[in-house]
């Protein structure tokens with residue numbers, strides 16, 4: 001049996017508050033695509049009423065498919081689970097909180113067909129609904145990713161995008177640890193287009209992305225796509241070495257000139273500075289070693305508990 005033409009993959013972590021609103025808004029859009037589709041809700045180990053809400057919704061929406069993960073695996077892993085199981089010729093990933101307007105899915109599909117491209121990125125034209133903190137950290141993040149790495153992700157593109165079957169297969173073939181899709185997908189080099197949209201306010205509930213998760217995503221992106229942090233550590237070491245050499249020369253000179261300097265302050269400052277630099281370099285190294293370690297363990301980044309499409 002042929003798969004549906006379009007799969008809409010939606011990661012959900014404790015989204016019971018927004019679920020009815022989301023379904024009410026997505027369904028007419030999906031029905032209006034004029035083609036076969038599946039909506040693949042990935043329940044990322046929710047502990048609230050998300051699972052029950054999805055089961056209820058399935059009763060009168062046969063195109064709704066539910067994949068439940070056994071534990072909370074995180075946004076990126078939840079999308080990955082959806083990509084691995086989606087069957088559509090085109091796969092769209094979108095958030096459940098209605099920040100990505102479902103209506104844009106139709107635009108993305110049109111763009112893909114008209115322009116004959118494999119990937120259509122949703123680009124946030126207006127981020128005024130995101131908090132000042134989120135906008136500033138995001139700008140900093142994309143700017144440093146842009147200058148430190150070869151990953152040329154479109155600016156202000158998150159995880160709202162359409163991918164062709166070929167793109168999804170290519171993504172699925174990369175079982176990378178801590179895969180950050182917004183940089184992995186552009187790196188694959190498929191022909192692409194963009195659709196600009198206005199990012200709305202979260203419709204209900206609260207953000208499932210605390211600062212710690214944002215930081216994790218940034219570190220994963222950096223270490224996955226760039227050796228720049230490692231080189232920075234090397235540079236710190238070199239600069240420290242040159243500094244030490246100059247200090248040595250000065251110390252010899254001071255001794256020869258008969259200055260006996262009781263340099264308590266300088267000693268403390270040097271010890272503290274060297275210690276900090278060493279710890280920073282060690283931390284950077286640790287991030288890469290950690291990635292290697294996790295990669296060598298090769299554990300799946302999610303476990304599927306249930307797929308409503310699997311035979312019972």
Ligand code: UDP
Nearest residue numbers: 011012013044074075078095096207208209
């Ligand atoms: N999400 C998820 N697993 C997580 C965290 C988030 O599946 O561990 C989902 C969440 O339900 C939403 C999307 O990822 O559909 C984006 O999360 P959120 O809107 O909370 O992030 P923000 O927009 O605040 O960055």
Ligand code: MG
Nearest residue numbers: 095097099202
């Ligand atoms: Mg959101």
